[in-house]
Amino acid sequence: MLILECPCCGVRAEESELAPGGEAHLKRFGAGASDEDFEAYMFARKNPKGVHFERWRHAHGCGKWFLAARDTATLEVFGTYPAQTKAPPAELIAAIKAKRPHWEGYE
Template identity: 80%
Template sequence: MLILECPYCGVKAEETELSPGHEAHLKRFGPGSSDEDFESYMFARKNPKGVHFERWRHSYGCGKWFLAARCTATLEVFGTYPAQTSEPPPDIVAKIKARRPEWEGYK
């Protein structure tokens, strides 16, 4: 079972209390963008085996969106952080590098 800690209310919640929101840190494209940019934003998603950054919503709690870094192969959680963060916090990146030396880095 995947357990994530909400960075807003501090509750450690099982995945049944959360709603996934797919990949985090995407560059958003909207009105006025090219068809190719909008298509890649809407439909092209990474699905890596290994370290992944995701959006989650604490649906049955505070209701807020947050981001999580985890390994998709082992379900190991490296940390969670607020959704307004533009890139992973340095402490989470350091934790990933320490536990997963094969990780090639963010982006």
């Protein structure tokens, strides 16, 4: 079972208490974007096997969105952080690299 800590309220919650929101740190495109950029935003996802950054909502708790780094193959959670963060925190990247030395990193 996947357990994530909500950085907003501090509760460690099982995945049944959370709602997934897809890939984190996407560059959003809207009105005025080219068809190719908007199509890539809507449909192209990395979906890697390994470390992945995702959006989650504490649906049955505080209701706030947050971001999480986890391994999609093992479900190992490296950490969570507020949704307003533009890039993963440096200490989280360091923790991932410490456990996954061959990880290519966040783009």
